[in-house]
Amino acid sequence: MPSAATATAPALSVRNLTTTFSTPAGRVAAVDSVSFDVMPGEVLGLVGESGSGKSVTLRSIMRLVHAPGEVTGSAHWQGRDLLTLNERDLRKVRGGEIAMIFQEPMTALNPVLPVGLQIEENLHAHTTLDRAGRDRRARELMDLVGIPEAGRRLHDYPHQFSGGMRQRAMIAISLASNPRLLLADEPTTALDVTIQDQILKLILELKRELGMSVVFVTHDLGVVAATCDRLAVMYAGRIVETGPVSTVFAEPRHAYTRGLLGSVPQSGAERTMLLSIEGTPPSLAAIPPGCAFNPRCSFATDICRTERPALLEIAPTHLVACHHHDRVAAAGSPVAEVAAP
Amino acid sequence: MNTDVLISAEAVTKEFRLPHSFGRRLAGQPPLAVHALNGVSFELHRGETLGIVGESGCGKSTLARCLVRLLDCDDGKVMFEGKDIATLAGADRRAFNRRVQMIFQDPYSSLNPRMTVRQVLAEALSVHRMRPRVEIPHRIAELLDLVRLPADAADRYPHEFSGGQRQRIGIARALAVEPEVLVADELVSALDVSVQAQVVNLLLQLQEQLQLTVVFVAHDLRLVRHISHRVAVMYLGRIVEIGPTEQLFSAPRHPYTRALLDAAPELNPGHRSTRVAARGELPSPIHLPKGCAFNTRCPFAFDRCFVERPELTDRGSLHEAACHLTEFGIPSAVPLAEDAPAP
């Protein structure tokens, strides 16, 4: 658990979040006892590959998981547990204090409503502005996110925007009521790299201006390096390591984190073999006993096959769930040189 | 490096017509078209890995398909060992197919769902008469071993494999006909990061082992940099820069290449900047900008860029760039190119 030495209280505090689904193969945990904190004003990266449970985690927090999924645990926001809030209060929080943006803006935006109207809907639900006030605010927002000719574009439909612009429109909608927390589910994965760069820098700039916290779900460690302050690495629905980005990159303490870092090609080592992790992630219905990563881990011993490691704090704010984290640290980081941001 | 030229593209042009709308018909205008390739020229040398990188709409996938003749060029030609591939027919064409193979991006649609791995490989081996009938099972086992798949994979169907394994099957299929050139169109883009590394490693090993020439088409700059000897950067259907990998990445001579490099996230948390690498959006390939295709977004564009389209010109040691700013990016005493006034 995070150290009590931190003076400021976390903005979002997730404890033992577990989301299970019933499948033909039995009850399966997409998210398994996940705990993490998000401090005010920080960007937390939630990193993992497909099937790691990172998107489901976000959706569970926002209570977007439908039956047959079941969510247990707690997610404390501003002193209240989101998972037990009544419908009315939850609606106030969703879109108001906590906003979410998705990977595919075309499916996340309503295709039959003009973008301006969608912004105004948000404003109508979460602010007390009158019609004129909402219109003004909508224009401000479109400008804020860098959509040129804001006034005219308010009347356009989502399909009239390009991919990057649609993503900006989605950000405009989600920021309409000045949320304190932004949950971003792979918002740039589907975008070209130069557009991704623009959107990432925009999110960072807005975070600074509006004082938001951000939870950024991604599979790209490069994006994490460029935007996040802390990261949490997920595997098979569990958190395996969390900590400040520069610390974790310089000294990964979990074999999976180390493997992920090594899988990304870096300059200076061309045409050499990448550090790759053998095997593939387990099916959620057949997670190995003990540590979920043990069949693929080169540091695994007997205890790893029987006892599931707990998430332990090994240094202030650096937590890892591994029986042999010392040996992993001793093996060194695959990242060439890491300077603190 | 062997300078033996295997494939050369000469001013390859390809467009995709859009349905001819009624309004345009009445106005007597020709139908709109997506200009996927607008005069692409390059040479592929035996034994090298040429990376082709670019964002969406740059035409790299279209180019890949033209190289293997899945698509025919509208203008220009693709030459294989000095012969225009568009003129090949019958047995010659099949021979060409054998020697230049392609691996596809989507692991889920690139394999026939109703054929076992054995059937897929056996078909390739028998149609091209690679081995006599009795030796086929043995050869199949060899191929599976080559791509690091277990022997019992032969009798399974594609849906029983993961994405990474399916890509390996695709590689095995391509290798079954013992090609000289492999065109990999976004080979690992649809795979998880850790699986990407496995497949990339496999490709590097196979290239060494079998002396393959590889054309590696991708949008991931880091991957292309890692695997290629030379890199071609494409934008809106043209090659804007081409040269040896390290040279190109350490000292890009085209503003777009510089923008791509600045935008690609590196694994270095200390190296952050708030400045955007490239402003603006990609123009539509239906209505290409006049002059240089990058002029709508280039911070260094001047009047000539809006009128005259730059051709690929020499920048020294096999490095070419298509930019009117011939001095751009020279790593010398010249102050940061951004601060220098336009010539």
Place this chain on the structure above:
Amino acid sequence: MTLTAAVTPARVRRARLFRLPVTLIAGGIILLISLFLGIFPWLVAPYDPTAFDYNALLGPPSPAHLLGADSFGRDVLSRVIYAYGLDLQIAVFATVPAFIVGSLVGALVGYAGNVVEAVFGRIVDAIITFPFLVLVIAIVAVLGPGLNNMYVAVFILDWVFYARLVSAEVRVQKRLDYADAGRVMGYRPMRIILRHLLPNSISPAIVYLMTDMALAILLGSSLGYLGLGAQPPAAEWGVQIADGKNFMNTAWWIGVFPGIAIVVTGLGFSLLGDGLAELLRTKK
């Protein structure tokens, strides 16, 4: 560096077999019974279907004749059972040739695309605009009554439906990468169409085939009822219903039981088709 195959273990594959859709199992059972009756009617039927029993003319259901007897004293139950063979034959002969030819044509048309598809589309439109039954009757009237002519008539019209289904699916499949992979491999178009595209495009046609078989029985029975299909004294449900139409008030059993047999068998095909559709859908 060898990788362990994270491939579906045999145990899981076998377990999946027992998750077949209920409709598939129900339809399968009905049709298996029908098939048995069709092939081995003598094992079940108490009497010869053409045997006259003058003591039981128009006799109601009784211990001797479980489903009654018709105007010639023939046992209704036996005739219904013996009709299975003939009606199943109709189901198959009236549909399978159309299925085979239609699917092949559809695959070729779907692959050829453009002009060929446009022309084909117009032919399809022309044929399906006409009421099916009326056309069949017209053709049979020209060629003369009898089952063989009915098969010809149905074939002329029915292949179009299969062709349309398969060409639509082939149009989709040919854009997928595995089709391109075949072309890059240098395979001839015929091989790509027959070996790669057709097996992946045939499912909608197979499902339709099941429904078509049910419809074929109805058609055969309708024509038999009209005297244009199977000819008396053949044991065929339509013929039996025709026999029974004059006695609906006095000896309803003559026409009703064959009717029930039609319904049940048709239902069997329908259920099987539904089940197959579901199975093929989930397999994707």
